[in-house]
Amino acid sequence: MNSLLALLIVPVIGSAAAAILQRYRLVERLITFLTFSVTFLFLFGIKVGDLFTWHLDFLGKNLEMGLQITPLSIFMLYMTIAFGIVLTFYNISEKSKMKGFLLLLTLAASNWIFMSADLISFFFAWELMGWSSILMIFGGRREAESRQGALYYAMMSIGGSYSMLIGIFLLSNLTGTFSIQSNVSYLMSILSVHPWQVLGIVSLFFVAFMVKSGIFPFHTWVPYTYGEAPDGFVPYLSSVMSKYGVYGFLIFLPLTLGTHVPTVLGLAWPNYVLLWFGSITAVVGSVLAFMQDDVKKLFAYSSFSNLGFILAAIALFTPIGLTAGLFHAFNHLLFNGAIFITVIALISKVGTTRMSEMGGIWQKMPLTFLTFFVGIAAAAGIPPFAGFGSKWMIFQAMISHGLIFATVLLFFASIASFLYLMRAFHAVFLGQLSHRYDNVKEVSAIGKITEVFLLGALIFFGILPGFVLDPINSIVSAFGLKPLPTSGYEYINGFFSSINMVSIFIVVIVAFIFGFVLFAIVAKHKKVPQEDNYTAGQIPQDWNLTPEMYQFSYDFYEPMNKELAPFLKVKIDGFFKGFGESVEYIGGAVKEIFTGNVQIYTYLAVGGLVIFIIAGWVVW
């Protein structure tokens, strides 16, 4: 049986099984994990260029729908399904109210998105992924807020997909077929004749993709939804589902607009606008992130800020830009996954998501603390770990185009990301441990295995980025760009300079060893409990000092908030909320028509008739 089709059928069967056995939670979580692993096994059966088509007589004509494998789809499939395995393996021990069968439906839809060859199945999979994730978010921790969050996400994503629907039909009416290949090549052909029509259609598609990855104007739903979604689902939502938008962008970005459209700094102006969308998202995400007090909301802002980085890189559509974008997409999946899994492990043990109530948990959960530390180091782009290579390549890609303003903005976003990562790290793990968490224990064995695996992955892909850069190079050449030169697994070849990551790792390790040796040989130190702290001579017991009072983490960057306050007045989600309320208001007004007494209805009917007659008269 063709393994392409298996990638779709297996998750659906698994989902059905999970739905039936929904009552026995452990069995359902095991089924979810097994389905993910089996799907991964089928993944080995496919190779670039596979094609599977079938016909559907619908809309009166014999529509040809199909699945095809491009290097990009293989890259995305491997990435997302592998992460799914890690997540569902962790979820076996997680008690969050995540419904396994909906996750498997989302998996089926995500495989289908990455493999669809025609617009109908792409839209079919996109909508399927949409509603299964909406229903999933309903089961969040706080039921009223998770409903608001899910409905906000539903409105944005359904609105986005309807704009894509219009785009699909505008396009397919022009070309007559639904297959993506022919449509994109058609767009390229008519590009020189009337570019504005092409831009119109493509922007309709891009609205849907921007909503899904939370890019600037449509990012407002992300914090509400990630903050409220059930804990087991948030890592999948943030790491994997934001990549659909990236995949979507990459369908239409090959329209090399350079030749037909006025260029800015050697870049076609639509790409330039998209790049600015990316950089603004990155800055907005990072700046808003370090003001949050809810840890899930904080990392929600962080995840769509990283999406801004990715979009800024791929919008350049130069060899180094595309490589940087895809590499950052992979790294984002890795470190975002690591951070979110440790956060939900933490929340399941600590019970609250508000950072001001946590603190000092490194004493109780050391392994989670280490994974979180390596996760945020990778997110901040610290060399030996995974995040460094991609962030560094993004800056090189941007600066090689001379886009100085956007690069400085992105660098500010990456420094601001360092801020909120440190804030989360301090507020949650470091500082004073409150007595509420005295009996908090480390995660279960399964949790430990997952965390060790994530640690290994972060370090492995940090040291040997070649394993990720080779498939990316094949993707870049598939898009018709000349890929960057490759020389060995441990090398990252940028435009300005190339770095041997293994040598950096060795040097850092040697420095660490030297540090620990120095630490050992000098005078001994004495371990002291957390109460024995410098309190300017005041004896803590006298003014009954509690660890909560003594932990400083609420409003950590208050001066910076005051500094950036004028810029934050512009509330984008205010716009969407206002729009929602006005629709509700009109609804209330319209409802008045059906007053309930029959005279009104008869007047309406007769009135309608009179209008028709007058209209007939006038026209006559």
Place this chain on the structure above:
Amino acid sequence: MKTYNLAALLVGVPLLMAFSIPLFGFISKQLAKWITVLTLGFEFFFGLYIFLWHIYPFNVIMGNWLPPFGENLYIGPFATVLIILISFVGLMISIYNLWSANHGDVVHFALLFLMFVGGSIGLVSTGDIFNIFIFMEITGISSFALAAYGPERRALGGAFKYLVVSSIGSTLYLFGVLLIYTQLGTLNIAEIAARISQTTSGLLTFAGILLVAGLAVEAELFPFNGWVPDTYTGAVNPVSATLSGIGSVGGVYVLFRILMTVFGKDGNFVSTYGNIDLMALVAILGSATVVIGELSALVQKNVKKMLAYSSMAQMGLVAIGFSIGSKMGSYAGVFQLVNHSIAKAMMFLILGIIVSFGIGEHIEDMKGLWYKSPFLTVTFTIGSLSLLGLPLFGGFWSKFALVDASIQRGGWYDFVIAIVLFASVVEAFYYLRIVGYMFTSKPTSTDKIKVSISPAVPIVAFSILIIAIGVFPQIVGGISWNAAHELTDKMGGYVLNVIPTIVGH
């Protein structure tokens, strides 16, 4: 020829059995209910037989009297689809009634129900505009009585409103028919369709307006659909299921049979004779209905009222589909009609079960249904997702076709489809809000709801059908494509199949 005349049984049997039910009623109330199930079963399988053996289209001359006096039944692809749909929905609701209809006068309920379904089937298959009026009256009367059925006072209010407005509608329709009869001397649709171009256009527009106004009441278009919310919420749940599942089907069929076959002027996009293009007029009314229906449903807090407004809006959607005038448009209309009646009937039945277990109709009472009975929640979710047009469910393909048709038509129809999509985002909001309430909180009292067999069968059948259409749209796709052909290609599809048989006879 033998089977052709049997088709008359399709109309005759339900009416005959309807009036014989009081006799069976004396023997036992249970028997009366079983009679309705059996007759509708017969109807369904007969329709299935016509469809599967592909013996449509054929014409049945009643008693060998030639028009303009005799009537004929024309069972084309459009009529077949609707007959199967009506009989299937009727069958399912009658099975549901075995369990639910036990308070009040069971015999009268069964009589009225069977009369209503028989009348609808007749309405759908008759080939004579005056005969359409007769069947409209039959279904009208039975639906007034059905709407008034049940213990609640609001049922009476709803039924009375429905009575007043639809009587206005039928009188207007009657004037229209008289006008046409005086002009063309015939009542047979095919003959009128052939001779329509001979009369003066002024008279045609006037007759057309009267007919459209009359039929718009039944087809629930904007100015004329005041009665819809009160009647649907007033009526008992199985009755509102019948009204929205079957009643609206008949209404829309007749409206567009008259518009497209009788008044239709062929062209790549069908438009009507006379000065106004009635199709464009119906399109405007349809989009108004959609917007008003969705917006007023948004602020409702009562689930039944929400479903009522939503069915009104869906009918507006179907009207837009047909009024595009292209083959794709009517295809979308038929497909949407089928999906809507299945899904809406199922949701009303589910609501009926929920109400019967003492849980209120308010949206807050839906809290924690997922824990009380996963079966009801899953089926309600399937129904609502299909109405929203999300994949894996029937509604997806019909909405898909609708958007395709209206963009193909282009011009100001892009504006229409933009409004429709906005409205369906609003619709998504309030349906998902209900689903959200069901999924989220663990209720205080975790008393499980045990759904007995007889109400469960129709709901399971409906949801399986929805998913089946969702996964294999060809089930409904093929025949609705032929139905669309029959509507848009007036001469080839309808007239030439009917005239020879009459002349030959």
Place this chain on the structure above:
Amino acid sequence: MVIVEFLIKLAQGFGIGALALATGLLFGGIGRKIMARIQRRYGPPFTQNYIDLFKLFSKGSVSHGWAFDLGLVAGFAPMLAALMFLPIGPFTLLPSDSSLIMIVYLMMMAYLGMAMGVLASGNPNSAIGMSRALMLMTGYEVPFAAVIFSVYLFSKTGYLTQIVAQQAGGFMNWNIVKMPLGFLAIEIALQGMLGEKPFDQAIAPAEIASGPMVELGGKYLGFGMIQHSVGLFLETGIVVDLFLGGAPNFWIFIAKQFVLYFIVILVDAILPRLRIHESTSFFWKLPLFLGILQAVIVIIQGGVLNV
């Protein structure tokens, strides 16, 4: 064979580390002497920092758990690692990887490590100090980045060794002449990076009891001193390599570094300490404007490659 070559590299690395530490402490001592002279007093002998460091390592100290220790060690280890890629005069230990952004991010790893250790102590003063240090970092890193990117654009390469090579041959060839505004911006940023007077809110002794260093006792304070002095050597070294054209031999390199440090000390001795949000917004005004202006000039001069 490889092991022998590795051991040589190790010895050289160890030498460079010791050298950097020695010069850093020497600069610290001389800086304190200059500060004293400015205040018309004798000031400590310039070897005072060595004595302080030795005393700290011989003193008992207090630890708040393994995260505290790991953090402090992780504070100065990446600084030493970054040294290995810096061209010091003619010699660079690992010339093939001396990419500028990698050194900047290794320094950021030092900040991350130090922050982890200091915050693990649980003292609110250290938390306030660390939040000020991070806010300050957002301040000075942005103009620093603008200058780095303009240097990238100007010299079309990321390797420090090649940047130094391009500036060989006489004063006129140095980047300070070709990119004066860039040098100005990075000089102000250097003031922030070294945490000297106008921008030393993070370690304000009176307000937050010396901020992050509140819980650091004997050897931990020693590690802090090592990190500061090696960082001093590293940052001034980078600026020398970028703008003052490296150095033919080690002593001239040290001299150039000292010139830069001298300017920093003078500013330090005179200006009072700013408030934290004033210093961040200051960094986003003048230095950033200079940096971007410099980059625009470089672009106009044909630096763009749009590869």
Place this chain on the structure above:
Amino acid sequence: MSEWTEIVDYFRGRSMWMLHYCTGCGAIELPPTMTSRWDMERFGITPMATPRQADILLITGYLAIKTLKRVVYTYEQMQAPKWVLGFGSCTINGGIYWDSYNVIERLDKYIPVDIYIAGCMPRPEAILDAFVKLKEMVQKGEAKGYEKYVKNYEWYKANQDKVLKRTSPVLKEIEKVTKIG
């Protein structure tokens, strides 16, 4: 090992970091010693903010019972080689508050003092002289106050508790005492 301790003591003497507990009126004498006229930084002595970093604890005046409790707590927070300098006559014998009900008379009773500097607020020269003296004592290895504290910890604690944790009134025969007038 004695050469090693000798070398270490040499360095310890040359770099002493001072935490001055500014109680009473002695604190005003410190700014002149730090600034340009007397400049104690010449001897490697700089003021430090926290007990963790400090080597010398400078008590600059009379100690009420409340401040005594804080001084003892700060002293215990300082690390191993630490020295205490009693500053002014108030720490030696209570100074002008010799008969006050609230001021302790002799600091030595509660924490080990290495050097007392006499004077009802000694001038900066006296302070510098004390520092130089302390440097020599440290370098000769005589300043072992901190070891004395550890060895006789119970005795010191008893004295401290006698003042800080009183359980019964101090003046026993009230009526005998209040017979005046």
Place this chain on the structure above:
Amino acid sequence: MADILDEIKSMDLKASWLGDWEFEVFTPKDRLVSTLSYLKAKGFKAFMGLSCVDWIEEGNFELVYILQSYDLALETIVKTKIPRQRPVIESMGPLWKLCEVYEREMHEFFGIEFTGNPNLKPFFLENWLDIPPLRKDFDTLAFSEELFEFKEDETHGIESPKRIE
């Protein structure tokens, strides 16, 4: 300005000038509140201080209230005597809220009871168990010798630092 004194004398209270801008008033214990509120009404709104003098020979405590009036630019010192054995007087809190703090100090150091003062808790002294220290009958020298004396025999073998010339 002189007329104020005549008005006070007319209320048969002893009053006399202490300078050109300050005068003192002697009131019996029971008329204290009326005098103070009268003076406050006259314009002496600012309460400067409350102190107490221990006349141990007479066996009385003398409470001294100091008020000032900014617009009249005058200061008045109101004195009253209360017996030493059970010194009780009503609190001036209702007139001047801050007076309660001074009363708390008087209570701690003299043992005077102020009825109506909400918190007369210990104020300055650390776990003080003896009689209020500022009373004349409290012998500070004996207290200090008893508590703080560093007797030679108690040196526990630790020799204190020797005198250095």
